[in-house]
Amino acid sequence: MSGMSRRRCSGRTHVLILTLLFGMPCAFGARYAHAGLFDDEEARRQIKDISIKTNERLDTFAKGQIELANQIQALREENSRLRGQVETLTYELDSARKRQQDFYVDLDGRLRKLEPQVAQSAEARSADDGKPPVDPPRKAVSDPAAETREYEAALNLFRANKLKEAAAAFESFTKAHPDSTLTPSAQYWLGNAHYSLRDCKKAIDAHRLVASKWPAHPKAPDALLNVATCQQELADAKSAKMTLDTLLAKYPDSTAATTARQRLKK
Secondary structure (H helix, E strand, O other), X not given: OOHHHHHHHHHHHHHHHHHHHHHHHHHHHHHHHHHHHHHHHHHHHXXXXXXXXXXXXXXXXXXXXXXXXHHHHHHHHHHXXXXXXXXXXXXXXXXXXXXXXXXXXXXXXXXHHHOOOOOOOHHHHHHHOOOOOOOOOOOOOOOHHHHHHHHHHHHHHHHOOOHHHHHHHHHHHHHHOOOOOOHHHHHHHHHHHHHHOOOHHHHHHHHHHHHHHOOOOOOHHHHHHHHHHHHHHOOOHHHHXXXXXXXXXXXXXXXXXXXXHHHHHO
């Protein structure tokens, strides 16, 4: 090979080497530039996804807060409504109790007009027939007007729903005036006062005394009916039935007997 040919080959080789030396950095730079561009786009995409998810979570949280606030408001309104119903029912119950007490007092006044002024049973009169008169034992002089005032005072306490005071007043009356014509009624109202105080045992004792000691008194049938009511509330159904049967046997034509028949049918 001539010298000219070797110089040409050498020149081409130098050109190739230079091309490789200067071309490779450009190629690598282009690749790195493309990779950097790709990384930026991926980062922006991820940021966008995170932003979307965050906004969705915030929206869900906000909706939950609104729903919770609505539920709290609804509960407040329901509580207010129920409170109003309770207050209304309490007022109606108090009014009904007051009307019932007024009814009892009015009934008591009517029955007192029918009661005899002299408490003497038919059995006692028949036992005295044919015997020589015997001087009755002397008793303390009573004051009917004072007894009536004392009885009315106790009854007014019951009417005013002062039940403890009424019970004490009626009990005091029965002890102070055991022979008064008003004593059976006072004993009856003593039982009602105990019943209103939710003391059924004392109410039963008081009403039983009315029925046993004053069987001919107009309040005796109602006293037996009240005994049965208390026995039912004490879950003593057997005793209640026996009391109602006794009521029907002794006072079949009384108003209390009508109520007793209805209860026995249930």
